Amino acid sequence: MSSSLPWLKKGILALAVLLLVLAGWLYFRSRPVLPDVVRLLPDGQILFYANLQPLRQAGLLDHAPVPHAPEYAAFIQASGFDFERDADAVGISMQGTPSGPHQTMLLLEATFHPQFFSYLKQQAGQPAELDGRPLYHVSGPHGPLQILAVDDHLIAVTNASGSAALQAVLRRYGHWWQFRAAQPPPQLWQQLGAAQPRDALSWLAIDYASLASQQQITGWMNLLHGSRTVLLRVDADPVRGAELTLADDTVVAEDATRINQQLEHLLSLYIQHAQTDPAADARMTHLLQQIHFEQQGAHLRATLLVPPAEVKAIFSTPSNR
Numbered sequence: 001m002s003s004s005l006p007w008l009k010k011g012i013l014a015l016a017v018l019l020l021v022l023a024g025w026l027y028f029r030s031r032p033v034l035p036d037v038v039r040l041l042p043d044g045q046i047l048f049y050a051n052l053q054p055l056r057q058a059g060l061l062d063h064a065p066v067p068h069a070p071e072y073a074a075f076i077q078a079s080g081f082d083f084e085r086d087a088d089a090v091g092i093s094m095q096g097t098p099s100g101p102h103q104t105m106l107l108l109e110a111t112f113h114p115q116f117f118s119y120l121k122q123q124a125g126q127p128a129e130l131d132g133r134p135l136y137h138v139s140g141p142h143g144p145l146q147i148l149a150v151d152d153h154l155i156a157v158t159n160a161s162g163s164a165a166l167q168a169v170l171r172r173y174g175h176w177w178q179f180r181a182a183q184p185p186p187q188l189w190q191q192l193g194a195a196q197p198r199d200a201l202s203w204l205a206i207d208y209a210s211l212a213s214q215q216q217i218t219g220w221m222n223l224l225h226g227s228r229t230v231l232l233r234v235d236a237d238p239v240r241g242a243e244l245t246l247a248d249d250t251v252v253a254e255d256a257t258r259i260n261q262q263l264e265h266l267l268s269l270y271i272q273h274a275q276t277d278p279a280a281d282a283r284m285t286h287l288l289q290q291i292h293f294e295q296q297g298a299h300l301r302a303t304l305l306v307p308p309a310e311v312k313a314i315f316s317t318p319s320n321r
Helices: 002-030 053-057 070-079 114-124 164-173 187-191 208-213 219-224 253-276 282-288 308-315
Strands: 046-051 087-095 103-110 128-130 133-140 143-151 154-158 202-207 227-237 241-250 292-296 299-306
Touching: 046 053, 046 187, 070 114, 103 164, 114 133, 114 143, 128 164, 143 164, 154 164, 187 202, 187 227, 202 208, 208 219, 208 227, 219 253, 241 253, 241 308, 253 282, 253 292, 253 299, 282 299, 282 308, 299 308
Parallel strands: none
Antiparallel strands: 046 087, 046 202, 087 103, 103 154, 128 133, 133 143, 143 154, 202 227, 227 241, 241 299, 292 299
């Protein structure tokens, strides 16, 4: 009997280790995982995310009443890909300002038909390969682009030269058996802390302090001087409508107060002008009057609730499509 005790102890120890591993795997699998189009993004000074499926289910992406531009209509016919019909989610990471980003990565989750990849092959010629996946080199409107088919429903598009940026996406992508929830998301997402817009329909996050330190703040963004991070999020509810929130985390409370006063003043001037301009959109002017500002120390929030009927009206207006 005594000779069997060591084996029994080893068996119990092995079972305990197995249970710990299983518990850890279940824990990480149960944690809320960011959408792939966000989780796979490289670090950027600007991050953007949009979930298009709820909009399509609500009929807001029905483009029948709104004709496409000739160039886009030709693209749909040639590629078989219609963004409003086929795209499910999009994530974008930028280094630099939107008007002149140094490096951009776009991740698109969608239904891609074989015609789409045939179209890419026609544009790029014989595709190269990266980690066994087809890689297309095409000409974009502002320079060369690389398009990588990560899987059948996910592509990565970047203006970065070389393969390092795309290889980073593939490392984050990993395999089905890996603890994807344990992989660190982009740094800017982590900076947002408690303000992370996990359930938002769409959001735009800006690392304002980083851009300012590199003297890349231009135009209207100068109004937010003194900000650390800026977050614009859109939440949707079928009963309440769409809620737009601007959350500005500033360096000190005085910055938040100044920004608040400037935004309220500019909004007031715009509304006064719109009320006397016959060509102004009365519906939009009324909505802007509903914007609510609030400040808590160095944190500034501006919110606007758009009723469901107004949301449908906005999406059905050709100038907004």
